[in-house]
Amino acid sequence: MTLEDIAARLEIADVLHRYCRGVDRGDMALLKSVYHPDARDDHGSFKGSGHAFAEYLVPNMDAVPHVGQHHITNILIFLDGDVAAVESYFLAFHPQCDAQTGAPTHVHVGGRYLDRFERRDGAWKIARREVVIDFGNAPMVSAEWEAKALFAGGGRRERDPSHAMFGAVGGR
Numbered sequence: 001m002t003l004e005d006i007a008a009r010l011e012i013a014d015v016l017h018r019y020c021r022g023v024d025r026g027d028m029a030l031l032k033s034v035y036h037p038d039a040r041d042d043h044g045s046f047k048g049s050g051h052a053f054a055e056y057l058v059p060n061m062d063a064v065p066h067v068g069q070h071h072i073t074n075i076l077i078f079l080d081g082d083v084a085a086v087e088s089y090f091l092a093f094h095p096q097c098d099a100q101t102g103a104p105t106h107v108h109v110g111g112r113y114l115d116r117f118e119r120r121d122g123a124w125k126i127a128r129r130e131v132v133i134d135f136g137n138a139p140m141v142s143a144e145w146e147a148k149a150l151f152a153g154g155g156r157r158e159r160d161p162s163h164a165m166f167g168a169v170g171g172r
Contacts, residue, residue: 008084009077011124012117016088019126020070025163026156028058034126036118041129050126061095066104067154068095082119087112096139105139 015034022031035041035050046056061068073089094107116128152161 005079008079008119008124012077012084012086013072013075015117015124015126016072016075016086016113020072020090022054023057023061023070024067024156025160026058026062028054031058036120036125036127039125039127039129041126041131043129043131044133050129062156064095064097064104066095067156067160068093068106084115084117084119084124086115086117088115098139098141101141103141105141107136107139109136110134111136 018030019034021027022034031054032051035054037049037051039050041048041050041053043053046053048056069092071091073091074087075089076087078085089112090110092107092109092111094109096105096107097103098105111131111133114130114132115126117124118127154160157163
């Protein structure tokens with residue numbers, strides 16, 4: 001493996017992590033930045049451009065009064081010049097509200113992102129994504145953890161403590 005291969009793998013992993021942060025923190029600009037302008041995304045109920053996916057997803061996630069999380073686990077990367085086939089396992093905890101009571105719930109989903117990455121103008125980004133769902137659980141309502149109030153709470157955009165931290169060092 002060459003240093004260029006290692007650099008490509010690190011950049012691709014960084015793109016995947018920035019995708020998760022963009023979704024979970026509601027950062028539309030960050031979410032759009034992981035896709036090439038002509039990228040396609042097949043996200044089940046959404047099929048269209050990567051940028052249109054960001055414009056669709058962020059307002060929908062903002063409508064729910066609590067946050068979820070996306071976690072990337074196994075990443076398999078096959079490099080071929082300026083193209084890479086990438087399979088990334090993910091675990092997602094999608095926030096929702098119970099239709100009857102309005103109580104916060106989370107849907108637990110496990111799946112994989114099947115991505116075609118391309119390096120254009122020196123930057124690796126997603127050119128095509130297909131989401132594969134391996135399992136998903138019905139929404140689960142649970143009582144809040146008593147000690148949760150002792151910690152800083154997560155939020156979207158500027159309502160999250162990391163917003164100020166990253167802003168202080170020039171990051172997102």
